[in-house]
Amino acid sequence: MQDSRISDAVVHRLPRYYRYLSELEAAGVERVSSSRMSEDMNLNASQIRRDLNCFGGFGQQGYGYQVSRLKQEIMKILGIGASYKAVIVGAGNIGQALLRYRHFGDEGYHIVAIFDNDPEMIGREVGNHRIRAMSELPQFLKENKVDIGIIAVPKRYAQQVADDLVSMGVTGLWNFAPVDVEARRGISVVNVHLSDSLYILSYRMRENRKNENN
Amino acid sequence: MQDSRISDAVVHRLPRYYRYLSELEAAGVERVSSSRMSEDMNLNASQIRRDLNCFGGFGQQGYGYQVSRLKQEIMKILGIGASYKAVIVGAGNIGQALLRYRHFGDEGYHIVAIFDNDPEMIGREVGNHRIRAMSELPQFLKENKVDIGIIAVPKRYAQQVADDLVSMGVTGLWNFAPVDVEARRGISVVNVHLSDSLYILSYRMRENRKNENN
Numbered sequence: 298m299q300d301s302r303i304s305d306a307v308v309h310r311l312p313r314y315y316r317y318l319s320e321l322e323a324a325g326v327e328r329v330s331s332s333r334m335s336e337d338m339n340l341n342a343s344q345i346r347r348d349l350n351c352f353g354g355f356g357q358q359g360y361g362y363q364v365s366r367l368k369q370e371i372m373k374i375l376g377i378g379a380s381y382k383a384v385i386v387g388a389g390n391i392g393q394a395l396l397r398y399r400h401f402g403d404e405g406y407h408i409v410a411i412f413d414n415d416p417e418m419i420g421r422e423v424g425n426h427r428i429r430a431m432s433e434l435p436q437f438l439k440e441n442k443v444d445i446g447i448i449a450v451p452k453r454y455a456q457q458v459a460d461d462l463v464s465m466g467v468t469g470l471w472n473f474a475p476v477d478v479e480a481r482r483g484i485s486v487v488n489v490h491l492s493d494s495l496y497i498l499s500y501r502m503r504e505n506r507k508n509e510n511n
Numbered sequence: 512m513q514d515s516r517i518s519d520a521v522v523h524r525l526p527r528y529y530r531y532l533s534e535l536e537a538a539g540v541e542r543v544s545s546s547r548m549s550e551d552m553n554l555n556a557s558q559i560r561r562d563l564n565c566f567g568g569f570g571q572q573g574y575g576y577q578v579s580r581l582k583q584e585i586m587k588i589l590g591i592g593a594s595y596k597a598v599i600v601g602a603g604n605i606g607q608a609l610l611r612y613r614h615f616g617d618e619g620y621h622i623v624a625i626f627d628n629d630p631e632m633i634g635r636e637v638g639n640h641r642i643r644a645m646s647e648l649p650q651f652l653k654e655n656k657v658d659i660g661i662i663a664v665p666k667r668y669a670q671q672v673a674d675d676l677v678s679m680g681v682t683g684l685w686n687f688a689p690v691d692v693e694a695r696r697g698i699s700v701v702n703v704h705l706s707d708s709l710y711i712l713s714y715r716m717r718e719n720r721k722n723e724n725n
Contacts, residue, residue: 312707376713390608469716485715487708493526494701499590501699502683
């Protein structure tokens with residue numbers, strides 16, 4: 298595989314390609330042209346060709362892309378199916394929702410434990426997991442090789458939890474607290490801001506209303 | 512305000528500017544230069560200037576941007592604080608997590624009701640709301656002007672719920688089911704795919720590992 302860097306914009310489109318190709322594959326489609334992709338995905342066809350060229354380019358003129366092969370390649374690049382172990386810190390609504398979402402496991406992201414510091418929560422069963430005390434976290438991470446820490450605690454604890462997880466060997470942080478957590482070089486962090494998509498929604502609603510009034 | 516279209520890429524960066532400026536404002540900062548923004552936000556300074564120029568450009572050479580004024584302008588563009596009413600359909604984990612997240616109300620996105628079709632759930636109290644039966648939805652939307660429908664139902668029901676909400680007058684859809692819902696022209700839709708950010712995380716973890724091994 299290529300070892301050149303793929304631009305951030307392309308990387309951010311890869312999950313969309315992956316979802317689209319998965320749907321095609323499930324529907325039994327074997328080949329797809331960039332012009333059909335363009336229509337279905339509402340992306341420019343030449344952009345699609347450029348994007349897919351970034352990592353090899355399996356398209357053939359007048360023949361299109363092989364759906365399964367292209368999907369596999371994108372999965373490989375994104376690391377989907379590579380088998381990761383994750384723990385969730387924070388067993389509130391978001392933590393529990395993530396724990397119960399089975400799809401992650403199917404794609405190789407295995408949630409192996411959930412932790413909270415609320416005595417009311419500790420010991421409860423959620424989606425086949427017993428909520429563990431935060432005090433058990435260091436020992437747990439010593440005994441289990443965990444790749445990803447999922448942060449679902451209130452904003453004010455998020456950075457501390459991130460630091461603790463990293464100091465215990467976690468190399469990826471998926472943060473749902475509404476604040477950007479940071480980590481040293483070599484640690485990967487993705488901060489999820491649910492509100493951002495709500496702002497985009499209200500932006501589009503305003504634009505639509507303006508257009509109607511014109 | 513300008514009525515020219517702002518490019519999609521710029522629009523998608525606006526929530527980040529908004530969050531950043533909110534933090535500065537809370538810290539009592541009155542002015543900020545594009546070079547400081549560039550450093551703090553890890554964005555190119557000339558890109559920041561270009562972005563902010565799209566909607567007026569309040570920067571002055573050697574003086575910087577007025578934090579509060581710029582934040583207010585971005586809020587206006589995004590529609591934050593304009594007061595929207597929203598209903599949630601689906602009172603599972605995601606639905607309840609969104610209902611309990613108070614921050615939305617502070618910014619003008621008011622969740623006024625939550626619906627489910629599970630007899631076990633209907634009538635339960637969640638975060639000061641009684642879960643209503645789906646059968647009450649048409650009457651509720653007749654009596655209350657609701658702008659946004661939040662879809663938190665399983666994948667297979669998502670499009671039907673979207674269609675129903677739109678036929679009952681909702682003009683914005685914020686969808687959390689792991690499928691892209693569609694709506695006719697004039698209706699705004701944002702599909703949230705939580706997994707996408709997890710794929711990006713595993714991509715970065717792989718890249719980091721590659722760099723370490725080099």
